Amino acid sequence: MPIQCSSCAKNRAMLRRPKTGHSLCKSCFFWAFEEEIHQTIVSARLFNPGETVGIGASGGKDSTVLAHVLKVLNERYDYRLKLLLLSVDEGITGYRDDSLETVKRNQQQYDLPLTIVSYEELYGWTMDAIVKQVGLKNNCTFCGVFRRQALDRGAMMLNVDKICTGHNADDVAETVLMNVLRGDIARLRRCTAISTASDGEGGIPRCKPLKYAYEKEIVLYAYFKKLDYFSTECVYSPNAYRGHARTFLKDLEAVRPSAIMDIIHSGENLSVKEGVKMPVQGTCSRCGYISSQALCKSCVLLVGLNRGLPKLGIGKHHRLHDKILAQQALTQQEEKKLKAMNF
Ligand code: SF4
Numbered sequence: 001m002p003i004q005c006s007s008c009a010k011n012r013a014m015l016r017r018p019k020t021g022h023s024l025c026k027s028c029f030f031w032a033f034e035e036e037i038h039q040t041i042v043s044a045r046l047f048n049p050g051e052t053v054g055i056g057a058s059g060g061k062d063s064t065v066l067a068h069v070l071k072v073l074n075e076r077y078d079y080r081l082k083l084l085l086l087s088v089d090e091g092i093t094g095y096r097d098d099s100l101e102t103v104k105r106n107q108q109q110y111d112l113p114l115t116i117v118s119y120e121e122l123y124g125w126t127m128d129a130i131v132k133q134v135g136l137k138n139n140c141t142f143c144g145v146f147r148r149q150a151l152d153r154g155a156m157m158l159n160v161d162k163i164c165t166g167h168n169a170d171d172v173a174e175t176v177l178m179n180v181l182r183g184d185i186a187r188l189r190r191c192t193a194i195s196t197a198s199d200g201e202g203g204i205p206r207c208k209p210l211k212y213a214y215e216k217e218i219v220l221y222a223y224f225k226k227l228d229y230f231s232t233e234c235v236y237s238p239n240a241y242r243g244h245a246r247t248f249l250k251d252l253e254a255v256r257p258s259a260i261m262d263i264i265h266s267g268e269n270l271s272v273k274e275g276v277k278m279p280v281q282g283t284c285s286r287c288g289y290i291s292s293q294a295l296c297k298s299c300v301l302l303v304g305l306n307r308g309l310p311k312l313g314i315g316k317h318h319r320l321h322d323k324i325l326a327q328q329a330l331t332q333q334e335e336k337k338l339k340a341m342n343f
């Protein structure tokens with residue numbers, strides 16, 4: 001016998017919600033999923049009427065669902081937001097070129113303006129070229145640092161008030177686990193925040209409206225709504241450590257679905273012992289971007305790439321950063337250390 005939707009008790013249930021276990025029909029699932037995101041937005045006061053909000057759009061399921069749901073809620077609840085899509089082209093052949101085609105279709109489907117900023121334009125390097133120089137081990141370090149800054153720069157160009165990204169509950173829980181495993185207390189304290197403060201940090205505030213949305217539900221939503229998204233993995237994706245955290249989290253979820261929310265709540269309620277040193281934010285002396293060091297991470301990586309010293313930004317070489325910044329010559333030994341490819 002078909003199971004009835006436990007919410008409307010009218011239609012036939014089409015799915016079991018991964019987050020709650022409720023059997024729902026399609027329209028009750030859509031409603032529940034969208035309402036939870038609305039609640040997240042309202043209770044964390046993510047937006048103010050009249051703001052321009054840039055949606056970091058990669059063409060993947062998360063940002064596609066985010067763009068779709070924000071557009072729906074903006075109309076349903078009259079948020080009065082000006083929404084636009086902001087994409088980063090990392091210059092990865094066979095991956096980003098294809099996923100950007102998806103974003104371009106999304107632009108048509110959702111009727112939202114789209115801006116694409118590229119690594120090549122901003123830094124003079126594509127990820128293809130970076131991988132040629134640094135290999136496949138630390139490429140994501142370069143990519144992650146450059147992406148963060150690229151989104152900010154694009155957002156500044158467009159005079160955006162806030163950036164929102166498609167990070168979901170699984171991503172947040174995974175990051176909590178990773179930071180625990182690495183003992184990275186500064187990041188552990190920050191990583192569950194739903195938005196970065198608008199003051200003090202310098203950058204454009206960022207928020208994660210999908211913070212409490214389960215990845216499995218995002219996939220179901222995209223599937224039943226027939227959203228157009230791109231699901232291929234990056235061709236340069238090694239990131240082994242995050243992969244382990246991810247597998248671990250999926251195993252936990254299989255035993256007890258609430259594990260994801262529980263880890264997020266644990267992260268949110270941790271208090272950091274006084275006396276733990278937190279980095280002080282200043283600005284980069286080369287490009288003016290926020291940084292806790294003389295040079296921002298992006299500039300350090302870039303200087304390293306441009307001088308053929310790819311190791312400069314990996315690991316701690318602060319003394320050498322100062323030397324390079326002061327345009328002092330490096331000793332042969334120092335050069336050798338930073339050139340090594342086997343890092
Ligand atoms: Fe960049 Fe690594 Fe992500 Fe590929 S997997 S897009 S290289 S961060």
Ligand code: ZN
Pocket residue numbers: 284285286287288289295296297298299300
């Ligand atoms: Zn910089």
